[in-house]
Amino acid sequence: QVQLVESGGGVVQPGGSLRLSCAASGFTFSSYGMHWVRQAPGKGLEWVAFIRYDGSNKYYADSVKGRFTISRDNSKNTLYLQMNSLRAEDTAVYYCAKEDGQQAGHGYYYYMDVWGKGTTVTVSS
């Protein structure tokens, strides 16, 4: 079945680094754009980053731009998030999500149809 499994979370000190992975299975990973979304404890969802299906373009939320890098290895069906210069406010559950879309009327509508269970990142001294 279609599945995303995140890993790599943990406890890290402020200023430290961490690399998250998201292993995909059950679909043609190389055909889909992928997102990272995070959720701080007790808070709502925050979009973090997006990478196109072939890795040609990457986009970031202002809150992580310059510190986080999204990448993918289509030969390994794996998405990554390299997180540097971590701050306390980066503490969250990090989800990877597969993007899909549908043509409807005059528009093409995107959505995140498959999500992983998340991996927890805690930034604390």
Added chain:
Amino acid sequence: AIRMTQSPSSLSASTGDRVTITCRASQGISSYLAWYQQKPGKAPKLLIYAASTLQSGVPSRFSGSGSGTDFTLTISCLQSEDFATYYCQQYYSYPFLTFGGGTKVEIK
């Protein structure tokens, strides 16, 4: 950045009730809106995209409407498994996405 404002932030309802959640965008987003359901400790689940199109497998008691800046998610007959937090998300500024703050639906 486009801001998404949901109301109410929480509500109490009983099984069988009709529930309506509102999402307002800070600027017009056409129909580029999705709704997600999240239960405690779980990942979000897609319910609706393109403002009103039900995702495959989602019960028909869920419906979405709206266009431009004002949107609603309606649960026509609340079931026990519907108690969760609901988020709207805009895709107009794709791929820069923003979520609403969430609406927690609790048992009365």
